Amino acid sequence: MYEIHFLIYEMLPIPLTRFLSLQIIFFEDRNFQGQCYECSSDCPDLSSFFSRCGSIRVEGGCWVLYERPNYVGYQYILSPGEYPDQQQWMSFNDNIKSCRSIKNVYGKSWKIKFYDEQDFEGQSAEWTEDCPSVSEAFKFSDFHSCVVTDGAWALYEQPNFKGQQYFLDRGEYHNYTDWGAPSPGVGSFRRITEF
Structure with a gap:
């Protein structure tokens, strides 16, 4: 039996310890009480x-938390660390009703392409680095659609990585509502580099 487990472990392309280390702890009160x-x-x-x-204490992995069940509502992206109160994860209330770990984004490259119209039409811009101010870096600040070809990204409604957050992993987003935003305005965005 030991040999079978050893052989299966050896065949995995990603170390098993990566999956075993995913953990987040939710506390009902502030300061881990x-x-x-x-x-x-x-x-x-x-x-x-x-x-x-x-x-919240994140002991392993990066997580996306949602204000409502079934991965709906405001999103909060947390990397390993301690969050003694809601302000630390940029929330104004104590509603966390669903969560998921960020997966399948291993690698060392990030690439996202934004469009100023839905369904990948209009002007476009491709990006591979963090962007603290969309208005300074782009000719347009309303992102109506985008394609993530590499990595995972966090979009913020305000400059300097503040305000409402939206998690995007590899895939096509035909409209800003596909990533959960109520409007196309984006103030900043960054790569998610900790997993």
Whole structure:
């Protein structure tokens, strides 16, 4: 039995320890107090585990948290570290109702292409680095569609990586509503480099 497990482990292209290290801990109260819930996989509905979230400790992996069940609502992107209150993850309330780990984005390259019209029409611009100010770097600041060909990205509604966040991984986004935004305005964006 030991030999079979050893052979399976040797055939995996990504070290198994990467998957075993995914962990996030939700605490009901600020400063890691109150009841807690440990999570190591995607969860579409956290409401049966806790009613409010006052602090979070990310022990492994990067996570996207959502304000409502089924990965809907405001998004919060957290990398490993401690978040003693909601302000640390840029939230104004204690509603965290679903979460998922950021997966399948291993590598050392990032590439995203934005379009000023939906369905990949109009002016376009390709980017491979963080951008703290869209208005200074682009001829257009309304992104109606985009294609992520490499890596994972976080879009922010305000410059300097502030305001509402939106997580984008590899794929096509025909309209800004595909990434959960209520409008096409983007103030800044950055690569997600910690997994």
